[in-house]
Amino acid sequence: xxxxxxxxxxxxxxxxxxxxxxxxxxxxxxxxxxxxxxxxxxxxxxxxxxxxxxxxxxxxxxxxxxxxxxxxxxxxxxxxxxxxxxxxxxxxxxxxxxxxxxxxxxxxxxxxxxxxxxxxxxxxxxxxxxxxxxxxxxxxxxxxxxxxxxxxxxxxxxxxxxxxxxxxxxxxxxxxxxxxxxxxxxxxxxxxxxxxxxxxxxxxxxxxxxxxxxxxxxxxxxxxxxxxxxxxxxxxxxxxxxxxxxxxxxxxxxxxxxxxxxxxxxxxxxxxxxxxxxxxxxxxxxxxxxxxxxxxxxxxxxxxxxxxxxxxxxxxxxxxxxxxxxxxxxxxxxxxxxxxxxxxxxxxxxxxxxxx
Numbered sequence: 286x287x288x289x290x291x292x293x294x295x296x297x298x299x300x301x302x303x304x305x306x307x308x309x310x311x312x313x314x315x316x317x318x319x320x321x322x323x324x325x326x327x328x329x330x331x332x333x334x335x336x337x338x339x340x341x342x343x344x345x346x347x348x349x350x351x352x353x354x355x356x357x358x359x360x361x362x363x364x365x366x367x368x369x370x371x372x373x374x375x376x377x378x379x380x381x382x383x384x385x386x387x388x389x390x391x392x393x394x395x396x397x398x399x400x401x402x403x404x405x406x407x408x409x410x411x412x413x414x415x416x417x418x419x420x421x422x423x424x425x426x427x428x429x430x431x432x433x434x435x436x437x438x439x440x441x442x443x444x445x446x447x448x449x450x451x452x453x454x455x456x457x458x459x460x461x462x463x464x465x466x467x468x469x470x471x472x473x474x475x476x477x478x479x480x481x482x483x484x485x486x487x488x489x490x491x492x493x494x495x496x497x498x499x500x501x502x503x504x505x506x507x508x509x510x511x512x513x514x515x516x517x518x519x520x521x522x523x524x525x526x527x528x529x530x531x532x533x534x535x536x537x538x539x540x541x542x543x544x545x546x547x548x549x550x551x552x553x554x555x556x557x558x559x560x561x562x563x564x565x566x567x568x569x570x571x572x573x574x575x576x577x578x579x580x581x582x583x584x585x586x587x588x589x590x591x592x593x594x595x596x597x598x599x600x601x602x603x604x605x606x607x608x609x610x611x612x613x614x615x616x617x618x619x620x621x622x623x624x625x626x627x628x629x630x631x632x633x634x635x636x637x638x639x640x641x
Contacts, residue, residue, distance in 0.1 A: 336477065379420075383436050520551070
């Protein structure tokens with residue numbers, strides 16, 4: 286029989302799959318076939334000692350996947366050390382990763398342990414490894430090849446027992462072809478490459494993410510928002526999300542803070558999310574709501590679209606737009622403020638950016 290599934294607050298997980306520890310069940314939610322494949326690969330590689338290379342755009346959750354691998358490995362009771370390589374200045378990278386001995390340089394008044402010391406027996410996650418210098422690439426290669434490193438100012442090599450998980454938001458193979466990344470290091474890192482799909486590729490998960498984030502922000506901000514307008518959810522699913530999950534979280538949090546009702550409404554979201562969905566013909570009717578509420582929402586959608594087309598026609602000129610609409614400039618300003626429409630978006634100098 287096929288494995289039955291159950292809904293969690295944020296998605297779908299196999300009911301009979303006891304691989305995942307209870308505390309991470311909300312993190313392995315998905316309705317996406319691509320993410321299901323990703324999690325299957327995590328299950329395969331987590332119990333091993335293999336070096337893993339996580340690939341994917343910024344914000345897709347590489348740090349979360351790295352923690353999942355560690356939490357389901359034989360090293361789960363040891364340290365998980367997250368190193369953001371892009372935040373390490375070249376002059377400090379070596380001492381941060383490998384530490385230094387007393388007297389190694391001016392100011393080194395005592396020995397300092399590096400990240401590989403603190404990750405001993407555990408896992409070190411080297412995030413944005415594509416940003417490290419050529420010198421550090423050589424030193425990391427030695428760690429991966431020989432399982433040894435040397436502190437700055439040290440005389441003897443130190444053996445290390447650390448599992449390495451690396452992540453890159455750039456194409457390392459291309460960087461190798463351009464001579465910006467060592468091929469031998471790339472081969473050592475990519476023993477088990479694992480691609481994490483972008484949020485756009487797993488839009489099936491967005492409704493569950495929205496529900497989960499509302500639940501999370503209810504606890505954080507002590508409000509009682511229940512759900513999101515169906516138009517909002519549809520728009521979020523069709524948006525490209527260049528910032529992936531991180532961008533979605535930020536957008537939901539902003540709308541949540543602005544919302545004064547029990548439903549996240551379109552007017553509290555950036556209007557570029559909606560595109561053609563502002564067309565009344567595209568509005569999905571939610572027959573679970575009272576007729577008065579559906580009328581109110583429909584009117585708001587029509588007003589918003591009218592105002593945007595009106596301002597576009599008059600290139601953001603308030604006086605002309607108000608005259609065409611048959612209202613005062615004060616009334617127009619009030620409506621633009623209500624729907625968070627900025628007249629500057631329609632000025633000739635802003636024409637190119639407003640179309641993006």
